[in-house]
Every structure is written in C-alpha cells, then in structure tokens.
Amino acid sequence: MNILLLGSGGREHTFAWKITQSKLCTQLFTAPGNPGTAQFGININVEVTDFEGIKNLVLEKNVEMVVVGPEVPLVEGIYDFFLEDDQLKNIPVIGPSKNGAQLEGSKAFSKAFMIRHNIPTAAYKEFTSENLEEGLSYIEKQNIPIVLKADGLAAGKGVLICQSIEEAKEEFREMLSGKFGDASSKVVIEEFMDGIEFSVFVLTDGKDYKILPSAKDYKRIGEGDSGLNTGGMGAVSPPPFVTDDMMKMVEEKIIQPTIAGFQKDKIVYIGFVYIGLMVLKNGEIKVVEYNCRMGDPETEAVLPRLGNDIVELFSKTVNGELSTVNIQEDQRAAVTIILSSGGYPGDFEKGKVINGIDEINDSIVFHAGTKTENGKLITNGGRVLAVTSLHENWKEAIRISNKNAEKISFEGKYFRRDIGFDL
Ligand SMILES: Nc1ncnc2c1ncn2[C@@H]1O[C@H](COP(=O)(O)OP(=O)(O)O)[C@@H](O)[C@H]1O
Ligand SMILES: [Mg+2]
Structure with missing residues (x-):
C-alpha cells in the first residue's frame, strides 16, 4: 500500500525508516519531510496543516493510509477532515479524532478527563x-x-x-x-510533583491497546538538566529504573482507565497515546500530561527497539485486531543523543555544512533539522540530528552515541555529553 507520513523531524525520519521495513509498504510519501525521510520515499512539499493540499496528494498518489507525526494537524482535526470527506472517509488516519487530540490540545480538558476517570494526577x-x-x-x-x-x-x-x-x-x-x-x-x-519522569507509549484503537517500549527524555539544554527547555536533547529506552512492578501499576492505574475513559466519553481514538509520568518519592506514579502522538526524540529510541512490522500494527489497529498482536521488544537498550545548532533553544544560525554522517556504522543517524542545498547537507533547525545506538548494556549504548555525536561535524554543533547521567 501507498502510505503518507506527515511531518518533518527526527520522529518522522524514524517512522519512515520503520515503515519502509514493512513488506506491506509499496511507496512512502512524506509531507513535507526532510533529507532523512527522502532516503526512504518521496518528499512532497505540502504543509501538515494544509488539509486541502493533503487531500489532493492522497487522491493523486492513491494513498491508502496516513500516519500523522506531529500534534498540530491532529488538534486541528485532520482525522475528522478525512472522515467527513466522501473521497477520503475510507482512508485510515493513524492519529486520534479532534476530540481525542484535546488530551494534548487542552491541559484543562486532559486534567478533567483524568479526574473524571480516577487517573492519578496532580491537583x-x-x-x-x-x-x-x-x-x-x-x-x-x-x-x-x-x-x-x-x-x-x-x-x-x-x-x-x-x-x-x-x-x-x-x-x-x-x-x-x-x-x-x-x-x-x-x-x-x-x-508541584517532586520525582523522576518517564514516558509510556500506547497504541490503541480506542478499545484495545498495546504498550510500546517506554523511555525517558532529557528536555533541558544544559548538562545536569540545567538551563532552558528544548524540544528534547536525548532519550533512553527503556529507563533502567522502571521495573515490571511499576509497569504493572501504570497499566492498571493509568493505561486501562485511560482507554476505558475513551469508551465512556465516546472519544474516537486510533493512534498513539503518549503518557508523561512522574514517579514520586513515595513510589506513587502520577500522570504529568498526555500527548496525542509519539514523542520526539523518544521515537528515535523507541521504534528501533520495536520488533513488529509497524504497518501491520497500524492495519490491525484500524481493523480492530489489535488484541491479536504480540509486541516484540528488543532487549537491548537504545540511547539517542540530539545534535543541535549553537544557540538553540535561543537564536541560532542555519545553513552550516554537515560532515561525517557517512562514516558512522554503529549508530543510526536520524535527520531532524537538515536540508540539502547544491548537493550538500546543511543544518536547517535547532535540533539537527539524532544519533541512536543499541546495546545490551545501556551505558555502552550511551558511549557509542557519544562517540558518534563527536564524529559528526558542523559549525556550532552542540550536544549534551551527560545523557543518562541520572540513571
Ligand atoms: N505538576 C508538576 N509538577 C512538577 N513538574 C511538572 C508538573 N507539570 C509539569 N511539570 C514539568 O514541566 C514539564 C512540561 O510540562 P508538561 O505538562 O509536560 O507540558 P508540555 O510538554 O506541554 O510543555 C514536564 O515534563 C515536567 O518536567
Ligand atoms: Mg511534556
């Protein structure tokens, strides 16, 4: 089948990498995509919120499934746009309805949802x-x-x-x-909740669900979690402190009531739920927030550990067969380190030539903010690249990602050398 992926970051490069490993994918299109997604299919210059443009693209290219990376088109109602259009209504969109996307689009909506369904969260x-x-x-x-x-x-x-x-x-x-x-x-x-954060990712059809590998991300720009917030400077999957007992508690007290809440509230939800969690000092686990899509850079650490054919997972989700799926989780740890432009998350320059990616063979390098110009790869955003390494030992995975982050060069390159410092 022809698949359209929406978005243009490291998360989308990772999805493109994973989707095209599936025998079920004939041709991948990414809108608007980046040089990373272009390695796996055809980039089409349509913005993720240009629903009419997306419609034309879907009809013209015979797209049979749409996978939505970022939150904005979901919150703006792309799912409902497809459902309400006679030519599009039978094309599945992986992502929740506008109502479901409110879990991320409105903090007040998501807090009320949690209280209504008895899901532990801060007052x-x-x-x-x-x-x-x-x-x-x-x-x-x-x-x-x-x-x-x-x-x-x-x-x-x-x-x-x-x-x-x-x-x-x-x-x-x-x-x-x-x-x-x-x-x-x-x-x-x-x-305020004092504790340590991690995230779980759930794929659901609104009734059944599967839990994907969990992760911890690093949001601050500076080492030791100091300085300004960013889109995310690194991720570790699984977080080594998360035990089976903790996951069991999260499933019973948080994931199950969340999915049951979709049923009770008649929320149409086919897609990913990102649940940000806080482990309190007393061992309690509470929800910090929901997102209506996968995280970035968590996706770059989570999807490489997912053994399943992701297109098959999506098809089964759409067809109400999710309960027949067994999630295969690679036992190795994955560690992602983000290379960013100097100055980010404040002002930064773009257009710096990137070298050294081709020499890396023991990590996967995902593109976030890059662009090709006159045959050269250049920086085109605050977060430029994501370097992911897999290893049985998470400390070794950190070492390999650090080593390769060092090897890649562009003017002003910055990365946190302490990802995992707190684990
Ligand atoms: N109640 C809280 N107690 C402590 N820290 C919090 C709380 N809510 C949010 N935070 C911190 O702020 C970060 C951002 O909040 P979040 O609700 O995830 O919003 P968003 O990701 O939309 O900016 C969280 O990852 C967490 O570190
Ligand atoms: Mg958050």
Whole structure:
C-alpha cells in the first residue's frame, strides 16, 4: 500500500525508516519531510496543516493510509477532515479524532478527563480572565513551587514552575493577558510533583491497546538538566529504573482507565497515546500530561527497539485486531543523543555544512533539522540530528552515541555529553 507520513523531524525520519521495513509498504510519501525521510520515499512539499493540499496528494498518489507525526494537524482535526470527506472517509488516519487530540490540545480538558476517570494526577484548578481574582487568591493558598500551564498548544514553552507566590501571581496575570497568545487565555494551576519522569507509549484503537517500549527524555539544554527547555536533547529506552512492578501499576492505574475513559466519553481514538509520568518519592506514579502522538526524540529510541512490522500494527489497529498482536521488544537498550545548532533553544544560525554522517556504522543517524542545498547537507533547525545506538548494556549504548555525536561535524554543533547521567 501507498502510505503518507506527515511531518518533518527526527520522529518522522524514524517512522519512515520503520515503515519502509514493512513488506506491506509499496511507496512512502512524506509531507513535507526532510533529507532523512527522502532516503526512504518521496518528499512532497505540502504543509501538515494544509488539509486541502493533503487531500489532493492522497487522491493523486492513491494513498491508502496516513500516519500523522506531529500534534498540530491532529488538534486541528485532520482525522475528522478525512472522515467527513466522501473521497477520503475510507482512508485510515493513524492519529486520534479532534476530540481525542484535546488530551494534548487542552491541559484543562486532559486534567478533567483524568479526574473524571480516577487517573492519578496532580491537583489543579483552571482559570480565565473572568475569574482572575479567584485565581490569585487560589495561588495564595498553595504551596511553592507551584506550576502554571497555558491551556493550549505552546510548543513546549507553556509550562512555568514558579518558586514564589509573588512570581506565580505575576506570571498568572501575564499568561491571562496573552503571554502565550490564545493558548494561555485559560490557565491551569497545578500542584508541584517532586520525582523522576518517564514516558509510556500506547497504541490503541480506542478499545484495545498495546504498550510500546517506554523511555525517558532529557528536555533541558544544559548538562545536569540545567538551563532552558528544548524540544528534547536525548532519550533512553527503556529507563533502567522502571521495573515490571511499576509497569504493572501504570497499566492498571493509568493505561486501562485511560482507554476505558475513551469508551465512556465516546472519544474516537486510533493512534498513539503518549503518557508523561512522574514517579514520586513515595513510589506513587502520577500522570504529568498526555500527548496525542509519539514523542520526539523518544521515537528515535523507541521504534528501533520495536520488533513488529509497524504497518501491520497500524492495519490491525484500524481493523480492530489489535488484541491479536504480540509486541516484540528488543532487549537491548537504545540511547539517542540530539545534535543541535549553537544557540538553540535561543537564536541560532542555519545553513552550516554537515560532515561525517557517512562514516558512522554503529549508530543510526536520524535527520531532524537538515536540508540539502547544491548537493550538500546543511543544518536547517535547532535540533539537527539524532544519533541512536543499541546495546545490551545501556551505558555502552550511551558511549557509542557519544562517540558518534563527536564524529559528526558542523559549525556550532552542540550536544549534551551527560545523557543518562541520572540513571
Ligand atoms: N505538576 C508538576 N509538577 C512538577 N513538574 C511538572 C508538573 N507539570 C509539569 N511539570 C514539568 O514541566 C514539564 C512540561 O510540562 P508538561 O505538562 O509536560 O507540558 P508540555 O510538554 O506541554 O510543555 C514536564 O515534563 C515536567 O518536567
Ligand atoms: Mg511534556
């Protein structure tokens, strides 16, 4: 079958790599794609939110399945767009309905969903400018640190952890007056959870589910988890501290009630659920957030450990046969290290020539922000490449990824040399 993949980052290069390993894939198209996805199929210059453009592409190329990488088209309703179109309604989209995507698209929606279905998460309240005063007095009664979250999508920048009540009140006012645009016209105020984070990934048809390999990502730019937040600077799968007992607890207390919640709320959900978790000091595990798609860079560490044919997995998900699947998990650990442009996540320059990828044979190098110009590979984003290594010993996987991150060169290259430092 012809498959269309939407997106253009390291996650999508990884999907392209994995999808084209399937005998069921005849031709892969990626829109808009990057030089990494171009190694596995044809890139088509259509933006992920250009639904009419995507429709034309699907009809013209006889696409029979659409796999959605990033959250924005899901939150904007690409699933429903297909379902409501006579020519597209029979073409499966791997990704939730607009309603389901609210789990990521609205923090208030996802908190209410968790409370409604008894899924452990931090206590919270939501406010708009209509009840600003109430919000301020609510803040005064809370402990510090205190967490403020813009309700809507804010590209990973909408969460503030405030160390004083004064700071929280100030930020709260600013958020409601448009600090993150529309995204912060509603603000969720949340209790701070102290612990260690990891993520689980679930593939579901809204009724049955399968758990994919788990991962831990590294969000801060600086070593020792310091400095500004980024899209993610590295990932380890599986996180070595996650035990079978913990996974059992997550499945019973979090995954099962989540899927049951889809049923009870009549949420149409065919696709990935990313569940961000916090392991508290007392051993309790709570949900930090849901995302309605796979993570980036977690995908670069998770998919290389997935033994199954991913297109077959998608087909079975769409056909309601997910319960017949056995997930095959590579026992080796995977470690991904991101190479970023100097200055990222602040201002950075693009267009630097990249060398050294071809000499690497013991890691997989996925493209994130790259571009080809005059036959040369150049940098084209903050996060440029993802280097993934697999090894029985996770420390060895870290060493190999570090070694190869060192070998690749471009002006201003930066990477964290301490991925896994806390494990
Ligand atoms: N209640 C909380 N307690 C402690 N840390 C939190 C809490 N909520 C969020 N965080 C931290 O902020 C990060 C971003 O929050 P998250 O809800 O995942 O939003 P997003 O990924 O949309 O920016 C989390 O990965 C976590 O490190
Ligand atoms: Mg998050």
